[in-house]
Every structure is written in C-alpha cells, then in structure tokens.
Amino acid sequence: MSRLVVVSNRVALPDETRAGGLAIALRAALKERGGLWFGWSGRTVKDVPGPVHTLADGNVQYATLDLLREDHEQYYNGFSNRTLWPLLHFRLDMVDYDRAIYAGYRRVNALFAERLAPLLRDDDTVWIHDYHLIPLAALLRERGIGCRIGFFLHVPLPSSDLVAALPEHGRLFSALSACDLVGFQTQRDLERFQDYMRLFGHGRVLEPGLIEGPGGRRFRAGAFPISIDTAHIASQAAAAVNKPAVRDLRTSLAPRQMAIGVDRLDYSKGLPERFSAFKRYLTRHPDQRGRLTYLQIAPVSRGDVDAYRNLRHELERSAGHINGSHAEPDWTPLRYVNRNVPHATLTGFYRAARVGIVTPLRDGMNLVAKEYVAAQDPADPGVLVLSIFAGAARELDQALLINPYDLDGVADAIASAATMPRDRRIERWHAMMEHLRAHDIAAWRRDFLQALDAA
Numbered sequence: 211m212s213r214l215v216v217v218s219n220r221v222a223l224p225d226e227t228r229a230g231g232l233a234i235a236l237r238a239a240l241k242e243r244g245g246l247w248f249g250w251s252g253r254t255v256k257d258v259p260g261p262v263h264t265l266a267d268g269n270v271q272y273a274t275l276d277l278l279r280e281d282h283e284q285y286y287n288g289f290s291n292r293t294l295w296p297l298l299h300f301r302l303d304m305v306d307y308d309r310a311i312y313a314g315y316r317r318v319n320a321l322f323a324e325r326l327a328p329l330l331r332d333d334d335t336v337w338i339h340d341y342h343l344i345p346l347a348a349l350l351r352e353r354g355i356g357c358r359i360g361f362f363l364h365v366p367l368p369s370s371d372l373v374a375a376l377p378e379h380g381r382l383f384s385a386l387s388a389c390d391l392v393g394f395q396t397q398r399d400l401e402r403f404q405d406y407m408r409l410f411g412h413g414r415v416l417e418p419g420l421i422e423g424p425g426g427r428r429f430r431a432g433a434f435p436i437s438i439d440t441a442h443i444a445s446q447a448a449a450a451v452n453k454p455a456v457r458d459l460r461t462s463l464a465p466r467q468m469a470i471g472v473d474r475l476d477y478s479k480g481l482p483e484r485f486s487a488f489k490r491y492l493t494r495h496p497d498q499r500g501r502l503t504y505l506q507i508a509p510v511s512r513g514d515v516d517a518y519r520n521l522r523h524e525l526e527r528s529a530g531h532i533n534g535s536h537a538e539p540d541w542t543p544l545r546y547v548n549r550n551v552p553h554a555t556l557t558g559f560y561r562a563a564r565v566g567i568v569t570p571l572r573d574g575m576n577l578v579a580k581e582y583v584a585a586q587d588p589a590d591p592g593v594l595v596l597s598i599f600a601g602a603a604r605e606l607d608q609a610l611l612i613n614p615y616d617l618d619g620v621a622d623a624i625a626s627a628a629t630m631p632r633d634r635r636i637e638r639w640h641a642m643m644e645h646l647r648a649h650d651i652a653a654w655r656r657d658f659l660q661a662l663d664a665a
C-alpha cells in the first residue's frame with residue numbers, strides 16, 4: 211500500500227487532545243498506511259514564512275508551515291471564509307470578494323505546493339481536504355508531481371449558476387481536474403459539480419462519475435458521505451451519564467424534558483430561524499407549555515469575520531426576547547451557551563435530550579445529527595428534527611425532516627418529537643442507527659481511499 215499524505219488547512223498534532231472525530235479518523239488512516247500530514251501550523255509570522263516544522267510519531271510524520279500574517283488574513287478569513295464559505299452555502303448575498311484576497315488565497319496555496327512538493331514520493335497517495343485548498347492539486351502538477359491525488363469537499367457545492375457568479379470560478383474549479391478523484395458529501399453535490407463542469411468548466415461528463423477536464427485530462431468524481439465513529443459515540447454516551455456535568459444538567463431539568471442544539475456559531479446553521487421556530491413552538495402549542503427546555507450550545511467560531519460577530523449579537527437579542535416573553539419564575543425555556551463543551555460530555559447531553567434539533571439552511575453533511583442518533587439510549591431514544599438541507603437528511607430519513615424556512619413546520623415537528631410514543635421513537639431510531647453502524651467514519655475513509663486507489 212502506498213504512503214498516505216493528508217493535506218488540510220489545520221493539522222491535528224499527536225498531542226492535540228481536543229482533536230475532533232475527523233482528525234482522529236485521518237490519523238487512523240495515516241497509521242494504517244504510514245504517512246504524512248501536511249498543513250498550516252496555526253501560527254502566523256511577521257516576515258518571511260520559515261521552514262516546514264516536522265514531527266514524527268511512529269510511522270506518521272507531521273509537517274506544518276507558518277504563514278505570513280497578511281497572507282493568512284487574506285487566505286483564511288478573506289477568500290476562504292468571506293468568499294467561498296458563503297458562496298458554497300448558497301449565500302451569494304453574503305459573498306465578499308476582492309482581487310486582493312483571492313491573490314492571498316492563491317499565494318498560500320502556491321506556498322503549500324512549493325513546500326509540500328519536495329516531501330512527496332512518486333508512489334504516494336495525496337488526499338487534500340476542503341475549500342481552503344481547491345487549487346492545490348493543479349499547483350502540485352505544475353511542479354511535476356505525478357502521484358495519485360484525491361480531493362474531498364466537506365461543504366456543499368451549490369448550483370453552477372451560483373458558482374459562476376464568482377469572478378475567478380473557471381480557473382478555481384476547473385483546477386480540480388488535476389485530481390484523480392474528487393469527492394463530495396452527497397449525490398446532489400456530485401450532480402451539481404458535473405453540471406458545472408459541463409456548462410461552465412469546459413469539461414465533458416463521459417459517464418456519471420467520469421469527467422474530462424478542459425485540458426483533456428480524465429478524472430473520477432463521486433459521493434462519499436462522511437460519518438462518525440458510531441460505536442465509540444454510543445459507548446461514550448452510555449458512560450457519560452455518570453459524569454458530574456451530565457448529572458447536574460439532568461437534575462437542573464427535572465422533571466422537564468430537554469431539546470438540544472449543538473452548532474458552531476455560523477450563519478449556515480440556521481440559528482436565528484431555529485430560535486424563531488422555538489418561539490413559534492411556544493405560542494402554537496400552549497398545551498405543551500413548560501414541558502420542554504431547549505439547550506443550545508453554540509461555541510463561537512470565526513470571530514474575526516464581521517458576519518459572525520453580527521450573528522452573535524442577533525442571537526443574544528433573540529434569546530433574551532424569547533426568555534423575556536416566555537419564562538416563568540421557575541422555568542427558562544431557552545438556555546443559550548456560547549462555550550465549548552468537551553466532546554464526551556456532549557454525548558451525555560445528547561443522550562439526555564428527548565429532541566435533537568438540527569436545522570441548517572445548508573450543510574455539507576452535519577455530524578451533530580449523526581452523533582445525536584448514535585448517543586441515544588436504545589431503550590428510550592430521543593427524536594431527531596432534521597433540515598432537508600443538511601447532507602445527513604439523505605441518509606437519516608427516519609428523522610422528522612423539516613424545511614428550516616418553514617417556522618410553523620419546525621415548531622410542529624418539535625411538538626411531535628416531544629410527545630412521540632416510545633415504540634415509534636424506538637422504531638425510527640433503530641433504522642437510523644443500523645445505517646450509522648454500517649456507514650461509520652472508518653467505512654467513509656476506506657471507501658474514499660479505495661476509490662482513489664482505483665482511479
């Protein structure tokens with residue numbers, strides 16, 4: 211088996227205790243084959259970016275790179291998060307583009323290529339992750355790199371007309387044809403990519419999943435829905451009920467039930483709409499008054515970007531308004547927490563919640579939806595309320611599927627989830643859990659790497 215080289219914006223070093231599920235899965239893949247993980251160090255410097263920092267841990271090497279402060283600002287906060295993130299989440303209205311930040315994005319991708327190329331061997335398998343690094347495969351090819359290269363997009367790909375609104379779309383997205391395999395979260399994302407290549411990317415779709423790029427190079431594209439470590443989350447959640455934080459939460463709720471939301475504070479997650487829908491639930495279902503306490507955990511994210519700061523203010527206002535108009539002396543309907551909670555504790559919180567609310571306006575997959583299901587008590591599981599615009603909705607079809615823009619619909623789904631009889635809850639949960647057991651994170655990385663090896 212050839213050596214695996216993972217490239218991503220951030221690298222989770224071996225001593226990183228807060229590494230998420232994806233980082234752990236990638237590390238497992240690297241250990242299995244032996245490999246290298248390459249990316250930004252998390253540090254910015256004032257002058258010249260220094261040499262690559264390396265670290266070895268068994269058969270896995272880590273190589274990280276500092277970035278110039280200005281480059282990082284333009285590449286990360288700029289083009290990646292002010293331009294591409296909203297565009298890829300269907301939010302043309304929020305796209306902030308200028309040529310300078312695009313130039314910074316290209317400079318950083320070129321620097322990645324320059325520093326990574328000398329570390330590569332001919333028979334390596336390179337796996338590039340996400341929208342920060344779309345041009346990288348083509349830049350590596352320009353440096354004569356001939357090894358197998360795969361790319362996985364963790365976020366959605368919108369329709370080609372939206373993509374085409376980006377001034378640099380042709381050069382940016384056609385560059386993916388330098389890969390051997392391009393992976394998406396869902397079949398729909400894949401279809402939209404094929405449309406894009408046909409209509410705007412000067413390519414041809416030879417057969418579903420086989421594309422000829424503008425230069426005549428053929429490459430594969432496919433859907434590889436990402437997942438979670440199902441068995442691990444299930445056992446972690448079962449054990450977490452004894453954690454003080456989980457016990458304290460349960461005690462503070464009793465005898466009421468809980469609904470839970472867990473999201474990075476990001477406008478793609480539909481939080482203002484969700485708060486409004488919860489308010490609607492309180493007014494539309496007065497018979498359920500006081501039955502359900504809604505806990506929203508929303509760690510602050512990308513605080514350097516204006517849109518995220520504005521969102522935070524909006525949610526603070528909305529939470530205050532909901533509690534101001536609906537709280538009782540002994541009951542607060544909404545608990546809104548902007549702090550990061552340790553993941554093991556989080557799984558205990560999921561298990562304590564009768565309702566899981568996941569209502570993004572757009573989401574590549576949404577792992578919280580999958581984690582919520584995996585964390586449930588098989589004998590008394592909760593109900594997932596899930597947006598049709600999350601990639602996860604394609605698989606978790608036994609959730610209560612809602613349109614997040616339909617506040618009445620979301621309000622009614624929360625009400626049915628809160629009152630659903632146990633046998634129906636078990637039935638729905640069982641079907642979803644079976645699916646998650648068979649399609650876990652290990653299956654995801656195996657499927658992608660097998661397809662890449664075969665490409």
Ligand code: GDG
Binds near residue numbers: 230473507550581
């Ligand atoms: C991107 C795509 C795609 C959340 N709060 C806390 C915490 N989390 C963890 C969750 C989950 C992860 O963060 C979030 O994953 P999501 O998939 O829900 O969302 P994004 O961060 O937007 O991820 C998404 C994903 O990439 C993978 O491809 O599914 O569509 O947008 O694991 O549990 N973890 C801890 N404390 C928190 O407070 N420890």
